[in-house]
Amino acid sequence: MAMTFRRLCFFSLLLLCAAVALPSKILAGVRQEGETYIVDDATGYAPVIDGRKNEAREEAKREAYRDALEKALGVVVTGITEMENYAVVRDKVFSQTTGLVKSMDVAREWEEDGTFYLEAICKVSVSALDGVLGPAVLDAIGHPRIMALIDERIGDNIPFISTTEAEALRIFEHAGYLIVDPDQTRALLNVNAADAYNDPSIIMDAARTMRADVVILGRAMSAPFHTGKIEGLTMYGMSGTVQLKAVLTKTAYQITSQTVEASTGQEPALRIEDGAARCFREAASKASSAVVHKIAYALVSGATGIPGGTVNIKVADISFGDVESIEETLKEFIGKSGSVYEREYLNGNLEIDVVSEKTARNLASFMADKGVNINGVTAQTITASMLPAVADVPKIPQIEQSGFVSVQISGVASFRDADAIVNLIKEFIGEAGTMSDEFMGNALVVKIVSEKTARDIASYLSKNGINIDGVTPAVVSGKPKSAGL
Secondary structure, three states: OHHHHHHHHHHHHHHHHHHHHOOOOOOOOEEEEOOEEEEEEEEEEEEOOOOOHHHHHHHHHHHHHHHHHHHHHHHHOHHHHHOOOHHHHHHHHHOOHHHHEEEEEEEEEEEEOOEEEEEEEEEEEHHHHHHHHHHHHHHHOOOOEEEEEEEEEEOOEOOOOOHHHHHHHHHHHHHOOEEOOHHHHHHHHOOOHHHHHHOOHHHHHHHHHOOOOEEEEEEEEEEEEEEEEEOOEEEEEEEEEEEEEEEEOOOOOEEEEEEEEEEOOOOOEOOHHHHHHHHHHHHHHHHHHHHHHHHHHHHHHOOOOOOOOEEEEEEEOOOHHHHHHHHHHHHHHHOOOOEEEEEEEEOOEEEEEEEOOOOHHHHHHHHHHOOEEEEEEOOOEEEEEEOOHHHHOOOHHHHHOOOEEEEEEOOOOOHHHHHHHHHHHHHHHOOOOEEEEEEEOOEEEEEEEOOOOHHHHHHHHHOOOEEEEEEOOOEEEEEEOOOOO
Protein backbone atom coordinates (compact mmCIF):
# COMPACT_ATOMS: atom_id res chain seq x y z
CA MET A 1 0.00 0.00 0.00
CA ALA A 2 2.84 2.39 0.95
CA MET A 3 4.62 1.56 -2.33
CA THR A 4 1.43 2.30 -4.27
CA PHE A 5 1.01 5.62 -2.46
CA ARG A 6 4.61 6.61 -3.22
CA ARG A 7 4.11 5.71 -6.90
CA LEU A 8 0.94 7.83 -7.03
CA CYS A 9 2.79 10.76 -5.44
CA PHE A 10 5.66 10.40 -7.88
CA PHE A 11 3.25 10.16 -10.84
CA SER A 12 1.39 13.27 -9.61
CA LEU A 13 4.70 15.13 -9.34
CA LEU A 14 5.54 14.17 -12.93
CA LEU A 15 2.17 15.49 -14.11
CA LEU A 16 2.75 18.75 -12.24
CA CYS A 17 6.21 19.18 -13.75
CA ALA A 18 4.84 18.41 -17.20
CA ALA A 19 2.13 21.01 -16.76
CA VAL A 20 4.68 23.64 -15.71
CA ALA A 21 6.89 22.75 -18.67
CA LEU A 22 4.14 23.16 -21.27
CA PRO A 23 5.01 25.91 -23.75
CA SER A 24 3.18 29.08 -22.72
CA LYS A 25 2.98 30.49 -26.23
CA ILE A 26 0.41 27.91 -27.43
CA LEU A 27 -2.70 30.05 -27.55
CA ALA A 28 -6.14 29.05 -26.32
CA GLY A 29 -8.07 27.40 -29.12
CA VAL A 30 -4.88 26.37 -30.96
CA ARG A 31 -3.09 23.05 -30.60
CA GLN A 32 -0.33 21.31 -32.54
CA GLU A 33 -0.63 17.78 -33.87
CA GLY A 34 2.54 16.76 -35.69
CA GLU A 35 3.01 19.07 -38.68
CA THR A 36 -0.38 20.75 -38.26
CA TYR A 37 -1.80 23.54 -36.10
CA ILE A 38 -5.46 22.89 -35.26
CA VAL A 39 -7.36 26.16 -34.82
CA ASP A 40 -10.66 25.26 -33.13
CA ASP A 41 -12.37 28.65 -33.28
CA ALA A 42 -11.58 30.35 -36.58
CA THR A 43 -14.31 32.90 -37.27
CA GLY A 44 -15.33 35.04 -40.22
CA TYR A 45 -18.20 37.28 -41.25
CA ALA A 46 -19.33 39.38 -44.22
CA PRO A 47 -22.32 41.57 -45.09
CA VAL A 48 -25.08 40.09 -47.25
CA ILE A 49 -25.48 42.60 -50.10
CA ASP A 50 -28.65 42.54 -52.23
CA GLY A 51 -29.50 39.10 -50.89
CA ARG A 52 -26.32 37.48 -52.32
CA LYS A 53 -25.88 35.00 -49.49
CA ASN A 54 -23.44 32.72 -51.34
CA GLU A 55 -21.02 35.60 -51.97
CA ALA A 56 -21.21 36.59 -48.30
CA ARG A 57 -20.53 33.01 -47.28
CA GLU A 58 -17.39 32.82 -49.44
CA GLU A 59 -16.13 36.12 -48.05
CA ALA A 60 -16.77 34.88 -44.50
CA LYS A 61 -14.76 31.75 -45.28
CA ARG A 62 -11.85 33.89 -46.49
CA GLU A 63 -12.03 35.88 -43.25
CA ALA A 64 -12.00 32.61 -41.28
CA TYR A 65 -8.88 31.56 -43.19
CA ARG A 66 -7.23 34.82 -42.18
CA ASP A 67 -8.33 34.42 -38.56
CA ALA A 68 -6.87 30.91 -38.44
CA LEU A 69 -3.54 32.19 -39.78
CA GLU A 70 -3.53 35.12 -37.36
CA LYS A 71 -3.84 32.71 -34.46
CA ALA A 72 -1.22 30.34 -35.91
CA LEU A 73 1.19 33.27 -36.32
CA GLY A 74 0.81 34.04 -32.64
CA VAL A 75 1.86 30.48 -31.84
CA VAL A 76 4.98 30.56 -34.02
CA VAL A 77 6.45 33.78 -32.64
CA THR A 78 4.74 36.10 -30.19
CA GLY A 79 7.28 38.92 -30.51
CA ILE A 80 6.55 39.54 -34.18
CA THR A 81 3.31 41.32 -33.34
CA GLU A 82 5.38 44.04 -31.63
CA MET A 83 7.12 45.02 -34.87
CA GLU A 84 6.20 48.43 -36.24
CA ASN A 85 5.72 46.90 -39.69
CA TYR A 86 4.03 43.71 -38.48
CA ALA A 87 1.09 44.39 -40.79
CA VAL A 88 3.39 44.15 -43.81
CA VAL A 89 4.77 40.79 -42.66
CA ARG A 90 1.29 39.52 -41.86
CA ASP A 91 -0.07 40.55 -45.26
CA LYS A 92 2.76 38.70 -47.01
CA VAL A 93 1.68 35.58 -45.15
CA PHE A 94 -2.02 36.17 -45.78
CA SER A 95 -1.42 36.45 -49.52
CA GLN A 96 -0.75 32.68 -49.51
CA THR A 97 -3.65 31.49 -47.34
CA THR A 98 -4.75 28.73 -49.70
CA GLY A 99 -1.40 26.96 -49.42
CA LEU A 100 -1.17 27.35 -45.67
CA VAL A 101 -4.67 26.39 -44.50
CA LYS A 102 -4.95 22.72 -45.41
CA SER A 103 -8.59 22.21 -44.52
CA MET A 104 -11.64 23.94 -43.08
CA ASP A 105 -14.53 22.19 -41.35
CA VAL A 106 -17.45 24.57 -40.83
CA ALA A 107 -18.85 23.99 -37.35
CA ARG A 108 -21.58 26.64 -37.41
CA GLU A 109 -22.92 29.34 -39.73
CA TRP A 110 -25.81 31.80 -39.46
CA GLU A 111 -27.20 35.08 -40.72
CA GLU A 112 -28.06 37.91 -38.40
CA ASP A 113 -28.99 41.57 -39.08
CA GLY A 114 -27.77 41.41 -42.69
CA THR A 115 -24.44 39.78 -41.85
CA PHE A 116 -23.35 36.20 -42.53
CA TYR A 117 -21.32 34.60 -39.69
CA LEU A 118 -19.21 31.45 -39.80
CA GLU A 119 -17.25 29.41 -37.24
CA ALA A 120 -14.85 26.68 -38.35
CA ILE A 121 -12.05 24.32 -37.36
CA CYS A 122 -9.00 24.94 -39.56
CA LYS A 123 -5.79 22.98 -40.05
CA VAL A 124 -2.70 25.11 -40.76
CA SER A 125 0.48 23.52 -42.12
CA VAL A 126 3.40 24.12 -39.73
CA SER A 127 6.11 23.69 -42.38
CA ALA A 128 4.29 25.74 -45.03
CA LEU A 129 3.65 28.59 -42.59
CA ASP A 130 7.28 28.53 -41.47
CA GLY A 131 8.40 28.67 -45.09
CA VAL A 132 6.39 31.85 -45.73
CA LEU A 133 6.76 33.60 -42.38
CA GLY A 134 10.51 33.05 -42.10
CA PRO A 135 11.47 34.94 -45.29
CA ALA A 136 8.97 37.71 -44.49
CA VAL A 137 10.58 38.24 -41.07
CA LEU A 138 14.09 38.10 -42.57
CA ASP A 139 13.12 40.77 -45.04
CA ALA A 140 11.73 42.94 -42.26
CA ILE A 141 14.82 42.71 -40.04
CA GLY A 142 17.31 43.37 -42.82
CA HIS A 143 18.74 39.93 -43.76
CA PRO A 144 21.19 39.06 -40.94
CA ARG A 145 24.71 37.85 -41.78
CA ILE A 146 25.52 34.21 -41.06
CA MET A 147 28.96 32.70 -40.53
CA ALA A 148 29.28 28.89 -40.41
CA LEU A 149 32.20 26.90 -39.06
CA ILE A 150 31.70 23.15 -38.88
CA ASP A 151 34.12 20.48 -37.65
CA GLU A 152 33.55 17.60 -40.09
CA ARG A 153 35.30 14.24 -39.75
CA ILE A 154 35.14 10.86 -41.48
CA GLY A 155 36.55 8.55 -38.87
CA ASP A 156 39.74 10.35 -37.82
CA ASN A 157 40.15 12.17 -41.14
CA ILE A 158 39.16 15.77 -41.92
CA PRO A 159 37.83 16.13 -45.50
CA PHE A 160 39.34 18.84 -47.71
CA ILE A 161 35.87 20.28 -48.37
CA SER A 162 33.10 20.22 -45.75
CA THR A 163 29.88 18.83 -47.23
CA THR A 164 27.99 19.76 -44.06
CA GLU A 165 29.15 23.37 -44.15
CA ALA A 166 28.32 23.75 -47.83
CA GLU A 167 24.81 22.31 -47.40
CA ALA A 168 24.08 24.40 -44.31
CA LEU A 169 25.14 27.61 -46.06
CA ARG A 170 23.03 26.67 -49.10
CA ILE A 171 19.94 26.38 -46.88
CA PHE A 172 20.62 29.70 -45.13
CA GLU A 173 21.37 31.57 -48.34
CA HIS A 174 18.20 30.23 -49.96
CA ALA A 175 16.21 31.44 -46.91
CA GLY A 176 17.50 34.99 -47.41
CA TYR A 177 20.48 35.31 -45.06
CA LEU A 178 23.69 37.03 -46.11
CA ILE A 179 26.64 34.62 -46.02
CA VAL A 180 30.16 35.27 -44.72
CA ASP A 181 32.66 33.27 -46.79
CA PRO A 182 34.03 30.52 -44.48
CA ASP A 183 37.22 30.17 -46.55
CA GLN A 184 38.00 33.86 -46.01
CA THR A 185 37.34 33.46 -42.31
CA ARG A 186 39.83 30.61 -42.02
CA ALA A 187 42.42 32.27 -44.24
CA LEU A 188 42.29 35.70 -42.61
CA LEU A 189 41.76 34.76 -38.98
CA ASN A 190 43.20 31.23 -38.69
CA VAL A 191 40.15 29.92 -36.82
CA ASN A 192 39.94 26.21 -36.03
CA ALA A 193 36.45 24.67 -36.26
CA ALA A 194 37.07 22.00 -33.62
CA ASP A 195 38.33 24.52 -31.04
CA ALA A 196 35.48 26.92 -31.84
CA TYR A 197 32.86 24.18 -31.31
CA ASN A 198 34.22 23.35 -27.86
CA ASP A 199 34.67 27.00 -26.86
CA PRO A 200 32.35 29.39 -28.78
CA SER A 201 34.12 32.42 -27.27
CA ILE A 202 37.04 31.67 -29.62
CA ILE A 203 34.96 32.52 -32.65
CA MET A 204 33.08 35.52 -31.24
CA ASP A 205 35.87 38.00 -32.02
CA ALA A 206 36.26 36.46 -35.47
CA ALA A 207 32.51 36.84 -36.09
CA ARG A 208 32.59 40.48 -35.04
CA THR A 209 35.57 41.10 -37.31
CA MET A 210 33.70 39.52 -40.24
CA ARG A 211 30.50 41.46 -39.36
CA ALA A 212 28.46 38.30 -38.75
CA ASP A 213 25.26 38.56 -36.68
CA VAL A 214 24.95 34.83 -35.99
CA VAL A 215 27.47 31.99 -35.99
CA ILE A 216 26.51 28.43 -36.92
CA LEU A 217 28.84 26.14 -35.01
CA GLY A 218 28.69 22.48 -35.88
CA ARG A 219 30.13 19.02 -35.61
CA ALA A 220 29.66 16.31 -38.23
CA MET A 221 30.94 12.75 -37.80
CA SER A 222 30.61 9.69 -40.04
CA ALA A 223 31.95 6.12 -40.00
CA PRO A 224 31.19 2.74 -41.61
CA PHE A 225 28.73 0.58 -39.70
CA HIS A 226 28.79 -2.29 -42.22
CA THR A 227 30.97 -3.54 -45.07
CA GLY A 228 30.25 -6.27 -47.58
CA LYS A 229 30.98 -7.41 -51.09
CA ILE A 230 28.65 -7.28 -54.05
CA GLU A 231 29.93 -8.90 -57.25
CA GLY A 232 33.49 -8.61 -55.92
CA LEU A 233 33.17 -4.93 -55.02
CA THR A 234 33.51 -3.77 -51.42
CA MET A 235 30.48 -1.74 -50.38
CA TYR A 236 30.27 0.52 -47.34
CA GLY A 237 27.20 1.16 -45.24
CA MET A 238 27.78 4.58 -43.62
CA SER A 239 26.10 6.44 -40.80
CA GLY A 240 26.56 10.07 -39.87
CA THR A 241 25.53 12.61 -37.24
CA VAL A 242 25.33 16.39 -37.65
CA GLN A 243 24.86 18.83 -34.77
CA LEU A 244 24.36 22.54 -35.43
CA LYS A 245 24.27 25.32 -32.85
CA ALA A 246 23.18 28.89 -33.66
CA VAL A 247 24.99 31.44 -31.48
CA LEU A 248 24.35 35.19 -31.38
CA THR A 249 27.58 37.10 -32.01
CA LYS A 250 26.78 40.00 -29.70
CA THR A 251 26.21 38.02 -26.49
CA ALA A 252 27.25 34.40 -27.27
CA TYR A 253 23.61 33.49 -26.52
CA GLN A 254 22.78 30.06 -27.99
CA ILE A 255 19.56 30.51 -29.93
CA THR A 256 18.93 26.88 -30.77
CA SER A 257 20.60 23.50 -31.34
CA GLN A 258 19.67 20.58 -33.60
CA THR A 259 21.12 17.07 -33.93
CA VAL A 260 20.19 14.83 -36.87
CA GLU A 261 21.36 11.34 -37.82
CA ALA A 262 21.41 9.80 -41.31
CA SER A 263 22.66 6.66 -43.03
CA THR A 264 23.13 5.19 -46.47
CA GLY A 265 20.35 2.72 -45.67
CA GLN A 266 19.75 0.12 -48.37
CA GLU A 267 22.12 1.83 -50.82
CA PRO A 268 25.71 1.34 -49.61
CA ALA A 269 28.53 3.31 -51.24
CA LEU A 270 31.55 2.21 -53.23
CA ARG A 271 33.73 4.67 -51.35
CA ILE A 272 33.70 5.67 -47.68
CA GLU A 273 33.96 9.34 -48.65
CA ASP A 274 30.95 9.13 -50.97
CA GLY A 275 28.80 7.43 -48.35
CA ALA A 276 29.83 9.96 -45.68
CA ALA A 277 29.03 12.87 -48.00
CA ARG A 278 25.52 11.47 -48.60
CA CYS A 279 24.94 11.18 -44.84
CA PHE A 280 26.30 14.67 -44.16
CA ARG A 281 24.21 16.26 -46.92
CA GLU A 282 20.95 14.67 -45.72
CA ALA A 283 21.55 15.37 -42.03
CA ALA A 284 22.79 18.93 -42.63
CA SER A 285 19.77 19.73 -44.78
CA LYS A 286 17.35 18.56 -42.07
CA ALA A 287 19.24 20.25 -39.23
CA SER A 288 19.59 23.55 -41.10
CA SER A 289 15.94 23.54 -42.12
CA ALA A 290 14.99 23.12 -38.46
CA VAL A 291 17.26 25.99 -37.38
CA VAL A 292 16.94 28.47 -40.24
CA HIS A 293 13.81 30.40 -39.20
CA LYS A 294 14.26 30.02 -35.44
CA ILE A 295 17.14 32.47 -35.72
CA ALA A 296 14.97 35.09 -37.40
CA TYR A 297 12.19 34.57 -34.83
CA ALA A 298 14.66 34.87 -31.94
CA LEU A 299 16.09 38.10 -33.33
CA VAL A 300 12.70 39.70 -33.87
CA SER A 301 11.08 38.50 -30.63
CA GLY A 302 13.78 39.75 -28.28
CA ALA A 303 14.53 36.22 -27.04
CA THR A 304 18.22 36.95 -27.69
CA GLY A 305 18.37 39.23 -24.67
CA ILE A 306 18.59 42.41 -26.78
CA PRO A 307 15.14 44.05 -26.84
CA GLY A 308 16.04 46.39 -29.67
CA GLY A 309 17.92 43.78 -31.67
CA THR A 310 19.94 44.77 -34.72
CA VAL A 311 19.09 47.86 -36.75
CA ASN A 312 20.63 48.01 -40.22
CA ILE A 313 21.46 51.58 -41.30
CA LYS A 314 22.32 52.61 -44.86
CA VAL A 315 23.55 56.16 -45.46
CA ALA A 316 24.03 57.36 -49.04
CA ASP A 317 26.22 60.25 -50.24
CA ILE A 318 28.39 60.33 -47.14
CA SER A 319 32.02 61.45 -47.22
CA PHE A 320 34.72 59.24 -45.79
CA GLY A 321 35.48 61.93 -43.24
CA ASP A 322 31.89 61.78 -41.95
CA VAL A 323 31.85 57.97 -41.60
CA GLU A 324 33.93 57.95 -38.43
CA SER A 325 32.01 60.92 -37.05
CA ILE A 326 28.58 59.30 -37.47
CA GLU A 327 29.79 55.99 -36.02
CA GLU A 328 31.28 57.69 -32.96
CA THR A 329 28.15 59.72 -32.27
CA LEU A 330 25.99 56.58 -32.56
CA LYS A 331 28.28 54.77 -30.10
CA GLU A 332 27.85 57.61 -27.61
CA PHE A 333 24.07 57.54 -28.10
CA ILE A 334 23.57 53.79 -27.55
CA GLY A 335 26.04 53.57 -24.65
CA LYS A 336 28.41 50.81 -23.60
CA SER A 337 25.72 48.12 -23.67
CA GLY A 338 25.44 48.39 -27.48
CA SER A 339 27.76 48.03 -30.45
CA VAL A 340 28.21 49.58 -33.88
CA TYR A 341 29.51 47.36 -36.70
CA GLU A 342 30.61 48.82 -40.03
CA ARG A 343 29.66 46.40 -42.78
CA GLU A 344 30.79 48.36 -45.83
CA TYR A 345 31.77 51.78 -47.14
CA LEU A 346 31.79 51.92 -50.93
CA ASN A 347 31.26 54.70 -53.48
CA GLY A 348 30.03 57.15 -50.86
CA ASN A 349 27.53 54.65 -49.37
CA LEU A 350 27.83 53.47 -45.78
CA GLU A 351 26.19 50.38 -44.28
CA ILE A 352 26.37 49.78 -40.54
CA ASP A 353 24.58 47.62 -37.98
CA VAL A 354 23.65 49.00 -34.57
CA VAL A 355 22.98 46.40 -31.87
CA SER A 356 21.38 48.00 -28.82
CA GLU A 357 18.20 48.56 -26.85
CA LYS A 358 17.37 51.58 -28.99
CA THR A 359 14.61 51.19 -31.56
CA ALA A 360 15.05 52.13 -35.19
CA ARG A 361 12.82 55.13 -34.58
CA ASN A 362 15.01 56.28 -31.66
CA LEU A 363 18.12 56.01 -33.83
CA ALA A 364 16.49 57.74 -36.79
CA SER A 365 15.36 60.65 -34.60
CA PHE A 366 18.87 61.01 -33.19
CA MET A 367 20.46 60.95 -36.65
CA ALA A 368 18.00 63.55 -37.94
CA ASP A 369 19.03 65.85 -35.09
CA LYS A 370 22.63 65.43 -36.24
CA GLY A 371 21.84 66.65 -39.76
CA VAL A 372 21.21 63.36 -41.57
CA ASN A 373 18.31 63.09 -44.04
CA ILE A 374 16.12 60.14 -43.00
CA ASN A 375 14.46 58.59 -46.06
CA GLY A 376 12.78 55.54 -44.52
CA VAL A 377 12.36 53.67 -41.22
CA THR A 378 11.08 50.16 -40.50
CA ALA A 379 11.35 48.14 -37.29
CA GLN A 380 14.91 47.03 -38.10
CA THR A 381 16.13 49.25 -40.95
CA ILE A 382 16.95 52.91 -41.58
CA THR A 383 17.74 54.40 -44.98
CA ALA A 384 19.25 57.87 -45.04
CA SER A 385 21.48 60.29 -46.90
CA MET A 386 23.70 63.17 -45.92
CA LEU A 387 22.59 66.74 -46.47
CA PRO A 388 23.88 68.38 -49.69
CA ALA A 389 27.49 69.53 -49.53
CA VAL A 390 26.40 73.15 -49.68
CA ALA A 391 24.95 72.82 -46.18
CA ASP A 392 28.45 72.29 -44.81
CA VAL A 393 30.11 75.16 -46.70
CA PRO A 394 31.48 77.76 -44.24
CA LYS A 395 29.14 80.64 -43.46
CA ILE A 396 29.04 83.74 -45.66
CA PRO A 397 31.59 85.79 -43.69
CA GLN A 398 34.09 82.92 -44.04
CA ILE A 399 33.36 82.47 -47.75
CA GLU A 400 33.93 86.16 -48.39
CA GLN A 401 37.14 86.30 -46.40
CA SER A 402 40.33 86.76 -48.36
CA GLY A 403 42.06 83.53 -49.33
CA PHE A 404 39.01 81.19 -49.36
CA VAL A 405 38.84 78.86 -52.39
CA SER A 406 36.50 75.92 -52.96
CA VAL A 407 37.97 73.23 -55.23
CA GLN A 408 35.28 71.03 -56.78
CA ILE A 409 36.48 67.93 -58.66
CA SER A 410 33.90 65.67 -60.32
CA GLY A 411 34.37 62.19 -61.80
CA VAL A 412 36.75 61.00 -59.08
CA ALA A 413 36.79 57.22 -59.52
CA SER A 414 37.59 56.17 -55.98
CA PHE A 415 38.41 57.30 -52.48
CA ARG A 416 42.06 56.45 -53.21
CA ASP A 417 42.06 58.98 -56.07
CA ALA A 418 40.28 61.55 -53.92
CA ASP A 419 42.89 61.11 -51.19
CA ALA A 420 45.67 61.59 -53.75
CA ILE A 421 44.15 64.92 -54.89
CA VAL A 422 43.74 66.09 -51.29
CA ASN A 423 47.38 65.31 -50.53
CA LEU A 424 48.41 67.12 -53.72
CA ILE A 425 46.60 70.29 -52.63
CA LYS A 426 47.85 69.99 -49.06
CA GLU A 427 51.43 69.86 -50.32
CA PHE A 428 50.86 72.94 -52.51
CA ILE A 429 49.31 75.25 -49.90
CA GLY A 430 51.81 74.25 -47.20
CA GLU A 431 51.48 74.43 -43.45
CA ALA A 432 50.39 78.07 -43.54
CA GLY A 433 47.06 77.08 -45.09
CA THR A 434 44.07 75.16 -43.71
CA MET A 435 41.68 72.89 -45.56
CA SER A 436 38.80 70.44 -45.19
CA ASP A 437 37.46 67.94 -47.68
CA GLU A 438 34.41 65.85 -48.54
CA PHE A 439 34.09 62.95 -50.96
CA MET A 440 30.55 61.99 -51.93
CA GLY A 441 29.35 60.01 -54.94
CA ASN A 442 32.53 60.48 -57.02
CA ALA A 443 32.62 64.22 -56.28
CA LEU A 444 35.41 65.78 -54.19
CA VAL A 445 35.04 69.19 -52.54
CA VAL A 446 38.11 70.73 -50.88
CA LYS A 447 37.65 73.99 -48.93
CA ILE A 448 40.90 75.94 -48.65
CA VAL A 449 41.96 79.02 -46.70
CA SER A 450 45.49 80.06 -47.72
CA GLU A 451 47.61 82.69 -49.46
CA LYS A 452 47.15 80.90 -52.78
CA THR A 453 44.66 82.34 -55.24
CA ALA A 454 42.13 80.27 -57.14
CA ARG A 455 44.20 80.80 -60.31
CA ASP A 456 47.37 79.58 -58.51
CA ILE A 457 45.59 76.43 -57.36
CA ALA A 458 44.03 75.83 -60.79
CA SER A 459 47.39 76.18 -62.52
CA TYR A 460 49.03 73.75 -60.11
CA LEU A 461 46.26 71.15 -60.45
CA SER A 462 46.35 71.47 -64.24
CA LYS A 463 50.01 70.49 -64.20
CA ASN A 464 49.27 67.51 -61.96
CA GLY A 465 46.58 65.52 -63.72
CA ILE A 466 43.41 67.65 -63.39
CA ASN A 467 41.48 69.10 -66.33
CA ILE A 468 40.32 72.55 -65.18
CA ASP A 469 36.93 73.55 -66.59
CA GLY A 470 36.17 76.62 -64.47
CA VAL A 471 37.90 79.27 -62.34
CA THR A 472 36.35 82.16 -60.39
CA PRO A 473 37.96 84.14 -57.54
CA ALA A 474 36.56 81.63 -55.00
CA VAL A 475 35.89 78.43 -56.98
CA VAL A 476 37.98 76.01 -59.03
CA SER A 477 36.18 73.18 -60.86
CA GLY A 478 37.55 70.31 -62.88
CA LYS A 479 37.89 66.57 -63.30
CA PRO A 480 40.80 64.07 -63.37
CA LYS A 481 42.50 63.49 -66.70
CA SER A 482 42.73 59.79 -65.82
CA ALA A 483 42.15 57.41 -62.89
CA GLY A 484 44.92 56.43 -60.52
CA LEU A 485 46.35 59.82 -59.57
